[in-house]
Amino acid sequence: MAILVHAPKPRVLIPEKVSPDGLALLKGQFEVDEKKGLSPEELKSIIGNYEALIVRSETKVTAELLTAATKLKVVARAGVGVDNVDVQSATKQGIIVVNSPSGNINAAAEHTIALMMAVSRNIGDADASLKSGKWERSRLVGVEAKGKTLAIVGLGKVGLTVARIANGFGMRLIAYDPYANPNLAAAASVTLKPSLLDILKEADFLTLHTPLIASTRGMIGAAELATMKSTARILNVARGGMIDETALLEALTAGTIAGAGIDVWTSEPPEPESPATRLIAHPKVVSTPHLGASTKEAQENVSIDVCEQVVSILSGELPRSAVNAPIILPEEYRTLQPFVTLVEKMGSLYTQHYSSHFTTSGKTAQQFRTTFDITYEGSLTNLNTTKPLFAALVKGLLTPFTSSDGLNINIVNAELLAKERGILINESRSRENIEDKPYSSFVTLRARASRSPSHQRTGLSRSNSPATSKSIKPQEQEDQVIQGFVSANKSYISRLDRFKGEFVARGTLLICRNFDSCGKIGFVGSVLGKAGVNIKSMSVAPLHEEAEEVDGDVEGNEALMILGVDKPVDESVVKRLIGEQGVLEANVVTL
Ligand SMILES: NC(=O)c1ccc[n+]([C@@H]2O[C@H](COP(=O)([O-])OP(=O)(O)OC[C@H]3O[C@@H](n4cnc5c(N)ncnc54)[C@H](O)[C@@H]3O)[C@@H](O)[C@H]2O)c1
Ligand SMILES: O=C(O)[C@H](O)COP(=O)(O)O
Numbered sequence: 001m002a003i004l005v006h007a008p009k010p011r012v013l014i015p016e017k018v019s020p021d022g023l024a025l026l027k028g029q030f031e032v033d034e035k036k037g038l039s040p041e042e043l044k045s046i047i048g049n050y051e052a053l054i055v056r057s058e059t060k061v062t063a064e065l066l067t068a069a070t071k072l073k074v075v076a077r078a079g080v081g082v083d084n085v086d087v088q089s090a091t092k093q094g095i096i097v098v099n100s101p102s103g104n105i106n107a108a109a110e111h112t113i114a115l116m117m118a119v120s121r122n123i124g125d126a127d128a129s130l131k132s133g134k135w136e137r138s139r140l141v142g143v144e145a146k147g148k149t150l151a152i153v154g155l156g157k158v159g160l161t162v163a164r165i166a167n168g169f170g171m172r173l174i175a176y177d178p179y180a181n182p183n184l185a186a187a188a189s190v191t192l193k194p195s196l197l198d199i200l201k202e203a204d205f206l207t208l209h210t211p212l213i214a215s216t217r218g219m220i221g222a223a224e225l226a227t228m229k230s231t232a233r234i235l236n237v238a239r240g241g242m243i244d245e246t247a248l249l250e251a252l253t254a255g256t257i258a259g260a261g262i263d264v265w266t267s268e269p270p271e272p273e274s275p276a277t278r279l280i281a282h283p284k285v286v287s288t289p290h291l292g293a294s295t296k297e298a299q300e301n302v303s304i305d306v307c308e309q310v311v312s313i314l315s316g317e318l319p320r321s322a323v324n325a326p327i328i329l330p331e332e333y334r335t336l337q338p339f340v341t342l343v344e345k346m347g348s349l350y351t352q353h354y355s356s357h358f359t360t361s362g363k364t365a366q367q368f369r370t371t372f373d374i375t376y377e378g379s380l381t382n383l384n385t386t387k388p389l390f391a392a393l394v395k396g397l398l399t400p401f402t403s404s405d406g407l408n409i410n411i412v413n414a415e416l417l418a419k420e421r422g423i424l425i426n427e428s429r430s431r432e433n434i435e436d437k438p439y440s441s442f443v444t445l446r447a448r449a450s451r452s453p454s455h456q457r458t459g460l461s462r463s464n465s466p467a468t469s470k471s472i473k474p475q476e477q478e479d480q481v482i483q484g485f486v487s488a489n490k491s492y493i494s495r496l497d498r499f500k501g502e503f504v505a506r507g508t509l510l511i512c513r514n515f516d517s518c519g520k521i522g523f524v525g526s527v528l529g530k531a532g533v534n535i536k537s538m539s540v541a542p543l544h545e546e547a548e549e550v551d552g553d554v555e556g557n558e559a560l561m562i563l564g565v566d567k568p569v570d571e572s573v574v575k576r577l578i579g580e581q582g583v584l585e586a587n588v589v590t591l
Contacts, residue, residue, distance in 0.1 A: 010051035010314045015043060015059050018078050019296075022303030025311055044068045052310045054078055055085070057290060058268070063089035073408065074313040076306035077323075079104055079293050081239060083212040087324050092416065094408035097323040098309040102157060103301030104293035109161035111292040112207055112237045115261025116166075119233045120145060120205075124286040143204075143231075146170040151203035153219070154210030154238065155180040155190060162207060163188040174199050177210075200227045205235060212239035222247040225257055233259040237292040240265035245275035252284045259284040263292050318388060318411065325411045326387045333388075339380060339443065340392045342491040345505040345591045346445050346482050347396020349493065352589035353511060354447070354480055355400070369447040369480065371424045372397075378441030381429040387411055390427060393445070394418045442485035442494065449479050491591075499560040501541025505591045508565050510574070515582035516542060516559040523581040524561065531573040537564035558584070 011031045014023070015038050026032050030052070038046075040060065047053065047069045054076045055061060061075050063086045075085055077099040090097050118124055121142035129136050150166045152159045152175040163173050173190040176199045185192050193199050196219065200206065206228065210216045220234070221244040234257060236243055245266055251257040262279060268290055270276035280287045293302065309319035317337065318328050328336065355368060374393055376386060391414035398409055398417065409417055418425060483495035484505065491505040503509070510528070514520045525535060541560040569588045577583045 011049055012052040012054060012310060012314075013047065013050040014054045016054075016056045016078075018054055018056065019299040019303035021300045022078070022305070022307030025304070025307045029311070030314065040065070047072065051314055052076065054306060054310065057081060057084055059084065061085040061090070066090055066093055066095065069093070069095065073410075074098060074310055074319070076310050078299075078302040078306045080108075081211060082323050083239060085323075091324045091412050094410050094413035094417075096313055096319060096325055096410065096412050098306055098313070098319045098321055099323055100302035100305035101321050103305045104295075104298035105157045105161050107295040107298035108158045108209075108237050108292040109165060110295075111263060111288070112158070112162050112209075112235055112261075113165050115235050115237065115263065115286055115288070116145065116150075116205055116207070116233070118286040119235070119259045119261040125283060145205070148172070148204035149174060149202050151175070151199035151206045152190065153177070153196065153199070153206070153208045154216075155185055155192070156209060158237070159207075159209035160184060160188050160190075162209065163190050171205075174202060196224065197227060200224055201229075203228060203232050205233050207235040208238045208242050210238055210242070212241050216242050218242070218244055220244065220248070222250070225251045228257060230256050231258050233257070233261070235261045237261075237263040240268065240276070245279055249275050249279050249282065252279075252282055257284075259286075261286045263288045264290050322412070326385050328385060328388065332384060335379070336383065336388050338486040338489050338491070339441070340388050342484050342486050342505070343374070343389045343443055343445075344392040344396040344399075345491050346443065346484050346493070347393045347398075348400055348591055349396075349496070349505060349589055350445060350447060350480070350482055351397050351400040352591075353482075353496070353587060356587065368401075369449070370422050371426075371448040373426045373428065373444075373446040373448065375428050375430050375444045375446075376441070377430045377432060377444070380441040380443070381431050386427055386429075387414075389443075390414060390425060393425060394423065397423065442483060444495075445482045445484075447480040495544060496541060496560060496562075498544050499541035499558075500544040501539055501560065501562075503539035503541070503562045504537065504564070506564075507536070508568055508588060508590045510563045510565055510569055510586060510588050512561045512563070512577060512583050513558060513585040514561055515584070516557050517582060520561060520581060520583065524563065524577055524583065527573060527576050528563070528565065528569070531570065532567075533569055533573065534566040535563050536566055538562070 009029065009031045011033065012026055014032065014034045015036060017036065023032060043059070044065050047065060048071060051071050052074045053061070053072060056078050061084060066086060066089045072095050074096045075090055077085060077097065080099055080101060082097060082099055085097055087097050122140040126140045129140070145166070146169055149172045152163060152173065155163070155175040155177040159175065159177065167173060167189050173188070174193050175185060175190045176193050176196045180192055182192060219242050225247055234243070234248065248257065248260060252260060262285060265276040267274065267276065270280065279285050293299070309321065312319050318333050320330060321327060351368070372393070376389070388411050391409070391411040394414040394417060395409040398421070480497060481495060482493060484491060484493045486492070492502050493505050494500065494502050512524060521538065528535060539562045541562065543558060574586050574588060577586050
């Protein structure tokens with residue numbers, strides 16, 4: 001009776017309220033646990049069971065939490081700001097951090113406008129007054145937005161959307177953002193100013209729309225507030241921590257600032273008796289509990305956006321908006337994906353094939369070479385980025401060594417890991433015409449040999465082949481070459497070392513180097529058959545033309561035999577092949 005063992009489904013943890021629209025994409029293919037109200041300790045104690053974590057702004061994804069996240073592949077922020085995620089620690093661990101850069105822009109912008117209108121027309125105060133049975137028309141006279149100056153700090157996605165809406169109110173728009181796109185600013189009728197001070201002194205309304213980063217933390221303090229008009233009103237729908245809450249409280253109380261509309265707080269929820277709590281209680285403040293993104297539409301958008309990315313990452317694909325990995329356009333990603341698979345297999349083949357194999361003189365182990373040249377030819381030369389291919393190569397090279405310690409190698413940490421291990425990878429693109437080739441793009445991986453100056457050879461020589469008894473010192477070894485291509489989404493190897501022939505890079509492969517004469521296949525087949533190993537595919541790779549030219553007849557009698565087998569082949573079986581019937585070398589790789 002056959003027993004089917006299903007691999008456990010990857011697990012996704014959601015410790016905050018995330019819209020079900022995206023979660024529906026996860027359920028079925030993953031085990032989805034929605035666990036709200038976890039303490040940091042409780043979260044740390046269970047995070048090791050999960051491959052994905054989806055958070056909003058409440059969960060603090062700290063370095064300490066990430067050290068316990070041994071299986072985690074992705075932290076998905078269902079929103080924009082990632083200031084609650086230790087992105088640097090995630091990067092070191094190869095954990096991809098994704099967000100939803102545009103899902104809640106409109107919600108945040110509309111909320112800013114709502115606060116601006118509420119502050120300018122005393123909506124909160126008036127509502128409370130009326131609810132308490134009063135009728136205070138003369139105390140609650142407001143100001144209009146029309147004709148006033150709106151000063152925007154941070155003219156990114158939210159800042160620009162606020163500008164466009166405010167333009168419709170007939171406001172004058174100025175902004176400070178050293179990295180703003182001047183064309184977008186001009187198109188939104190915004191005048192960019194060179195410094196923060198320039199906009200502070202002109203502002204009737206000041207609105208903040210930058211991320212919380214070192215340069216924006218505490219950017220509006222007592223000194224900045226002192227430069228503003230006493231009639232100015234301040235809006236913050238970006239992040240707490242950008243405004244000094246104590247300084248704002250003092251300015252409002254002193255009457256040097258007229259009002260504030262605040263959605264975000266230095267500590268959320270604010271600590272009792274803190275400046276934030278006193279701001280909330282202040283009559284000139286309209287406050288909301290971080291509601292900028294809290295619309296049905298925005299929550300649907302961000303949930304779908306990040307859940308789609310979680311699906312991609314857990315399926316081994318690239319996300320579209322990773323915070324700690326290069327952005328790859330979907331159409332570019334489609335071109336890259338099959339080559340990512342190919343290059344990873346080439347790296348893995350390199351490590352498995354060259355690190356050790358059985359020869360007539362026993363098991364030989366070679367030192368891992370650390371300088372690699374990888375060349376992309378054909379349509380791959382048009383790519384904007386080859387980072388995923390670089391990462392795939394590092395993963396392929398290192399995974400056969402490291403899989404046991406669970407090292408997560410990906411586009412996020414590949415460069416760092418390669419550097420740490422002293423692996424140098426030179427990437428190049430060759431625009432040579434490949435019209436004569438049967439495939440549109442291919443990749444060549446060359447592991448560079450260390451050459452002594454006295455041994456500058458131009459061609460290829462045979463390796464330490466027992467067939468010719470030629471003993472070659474390590475510094476005289478030739479480069480090790482693997483070439484591959486993709487056809488119908490399958491990875492093929494077209495050259496391995498001095499041999500040229502096509503085989504599919506998939507499954508367990510027995511690779512034998514042997515004399516190119518009759519009877520080898522029958523012999524190997526019968527040894528494998530006796531060991532209960534079934535041959536599923538077979539390819540033969542004769543010498544590469546250059547190798548033939550260099551070594552002529554001497555090498556003309558060698559070939560590689562690549563057999564796809566249905567199970568791992570025992571060392572004892574591999575040893576039985578060597579030295580018999582002209583089999584010179586053999587090893588087993590799994591791709
Ligand atoms: N309250 C909410 O619910 C809510 C919702 C959405 C976004 N946000 C916050 O709003 C922020 C902005 O969102 P976005 O989508 O517009 O981001 P964005 O990246 O599109 O824009 C941020 C802008 O800030 C500018 N900037 C960075 N440092 C600056 C500095 N020191 N001085 C001036 N400008 C600076 C950048 O150049 C950029 O143009 C987010 O980081 C997030 O923290 C809050
Ligand atoms: O950065 C964001 O996207 C907003 O601050 C929204 O945060 P939230 O998801 O906790 O509402």
